[in-house]
Amino acid sequence: MVVVPEAICDLSKLQSLDLSDNALQSICPEIRRLRSLRHLRLANNRLKCLPPELGDLQELETLDVSMNLLSALPERLHRCHALQCLTADRNSLHCLPRQLCQLHSLNELSMAANRLATLPLDLGRSPQLQFVFVDNNVHLKGLPSYLYSKVIGCSGCGLSAQVSELRLLSVARGELSVPLPPEVQAVGSETEAVVPLQELAMRALHHAQHSSSLCRDANSLPQILIPRTLLELLGCPVGHCHHCGQSMFTVVYPRIFPLRETALAGMHLRTRVSFVAYCCSIQCVRAFDLQI
Numbered sequence: 001m002v003v004v005p006e007a008i009c010d011l012s013k014l015q016s017l018d019l020s021d022n023a024l025q026s027i028c029p030e031i032r033r034l035r036s037l038r039h040l041r042l043a044n045n046r047l048k049c050l051p052p053e054l055g056d057l058q059e060l061e062t063l064d065v066s067m068n069l070l071s072a073l074p075e076r077l078h079r080c081h082a083l084q085c086l087t088a089d090r091n092s093l094h095c096l097p098r099q100l101c102q103l104h105s106l107n108e109l110s111m112a113a114n115r116l117a118t119l120p121l122d123l124g125r126s127p128q129l130q131f132v133f134v135d136n137n138v139h140l141k142g143l144p145s146y147l148y149s150k151v152i153g154c155s156g157c158g159l160s161a162q163v164s165e166l167r168l169l170s171v172a173r174g175e176l177s178v179p180l181p182p183e184v185q186a187v188g189s190e191t192e193a194v195v196p197l198q199e200l201a202m203r204a205l206h207h208a209q210h211s212s213s214l215c216r217d218a219n220s221l222p223q224i225l226i227p228r229t230l231l232e233l234l235g236c237p238v239g240h241c242h243h244c245g246q247s248m249f250t251v252v253y254p255r256i257f258p259l260r261e262t263a264l265a266g267m268h269l270r271t272r273v274s275f276v277a278y279c280c281s282i283q284c285v286r287a288f289d290l291q292i
């Protein structure tokens with residue numbers, strides 16, 4: 001089977017659909033009509049992309065897109081509020097949308113054997129997320145410190161000398177270089193103890209937007225001109241301070257904890273990764289420590 005028969009999308013009460021082990025090259029946007037769908041399996045096909053309309057499946061609990069040709073996941077997946085298990089092993093994913101950190105029901109995330117060089121800064125911030133498998137992403141050298149207390153699989157990570165062809169900011173500490181997501185525009189250091197004005201302005205706007213019960217969406221922001229890219233960042237911060245929870249937009253203060261120096265070292269032998277705490281200020285980065 002190369003395409004999904006459209007008639008399937010008329011089955012509005014269908015709860016489980018398994019189209020694994022076919023030759024599917026695309027999924028039609030009409031899949032959004034399967035409003036009752038709870039389990040969708042598309043493993044072992046030839047999918048190069050997924051339709052954003054998957055994000056309209058509000059009942060979806062399981063999504064398996066392993067063994068395809070995916071280079072990205074749709075940002076709109078974060079609207080699948082019921083999603084508990086997301087599996088995308090053995091694809092060609094370069095990064096994960098940071099919006100996925102807003103999936104508050106997600107319990108298990110499996111992204112083994114992809115091309116990930118970075119993970120979203122907030123990954124693991126949700127207490128519901130307990131299982132994260134990113135084994136065999138050879139370019140991945142840094143895990144967000146939120147993952148320290150979770151069940152993680154990272155065998156085969158960080159073994160590549162070359163990080164990525166993408167131009168990414170990096171945090172150098174001796175031999176170790178951990179790339180940062182492209183949304184992070186600057187790395188705070190000890191010598192720049194004051195947060196840049198743009199960052200302060202965005203934190204203030206974000207705080208104003210979320211503390212007022214009258215303005216809940218981006219459309220009700222004060223009538224000032226903000227570049228679209230910054231507006232999108234305002235709606236979904238690049239991350240939250242691993243120490244105090246403050247929203248962060250363009251600047252982070254990272255601190256690296258090499259795995260070999262942590263209590264988990266003995267459990268992860270064939271790997272070379274670090275935990276990275278991303279903080280909002282030099283004060284938080286100094287106060288941060290890894291905790292189980």
Ligand SMILES: [Zn+2]
Pocket residue numbers: 241242243244245246279280281284
């Ligand atoms: Zn902080």
